Amino acid sequence: xxxxxxxxxxxxxxxxxxxxxxxxxxxxxxxxxxxxxxxxxxxxxxxxxxxxxxxxxxxxxxxxxxxxxxxxxxxxxxxxxxxxxxxxxxxxxxxxxxxxxxxxxxxxxxxx
Numbered sequence: 001x002x003x004x005x006x007x008x009x010x011x012x013x014x015x016x017x018x019x020x021x022x023x024x025x026x027x028x029x030x031x032x033x034x035x036x037x038x039x040x041x042x043x044x045x046x047x048x049x050x051x052x053x054x055x056x057x058x059x060x061x062x063x064x065x066x067x068x069x070x071x072x073x074x075x076x077x078x079x080x081x082x083x084x085x086x087x088x089x090x091x092x093x094x095x096x097x098x099x100x101x102x103x104x105x106x107x108x109x110x111x112x
Contacts, residue, residue, distance in 0.1 A: 003062050004038035010054045011036075025049050 001009075011021050011032075018032040025032075025046055034040040042050060051058045072084035 002038060002064065003041060004036050006061055007050065008036040010050075010056070014054065021053075024053060 011018070014021075016024075018029040018036075022029045022032045026049075027042075027046065031040070035042055041047075047058055047061065051061055073081035
């Protein structure tokens with residue numbers, strides 16, 4: 001689910017209007033509307049406030065990993081889903097500063 005949908009769903013579950021949430025986050029109601037429509041994404045500072053306010057991680061707001069893995073399963077079965085999950089974990093490790101040689105090997109083998 002894209003950030004815009006997750007953000008709107010969290011606001012609605014909390015029973016907040018766009019105006020009330022905008023006051024909490026220090027932005028305009030129009031900005032909230034832009035986030036919910038997907039027109040813009042919040043800057044990292046605002047994203048941190050959103051996550052804190054709703055009691056969720058930033059990653060859970062912006063990640064679409066589950067959809068990627070589900071789509072892989074639908075298209076290629078459980079093996080494809082396992083490979084997609086491994087790829088997601090490998091890429092996450094790279095962004096976290098780790099080096100995963102299995103991912104590196106996969107990337108270099110696919111270029112040949």
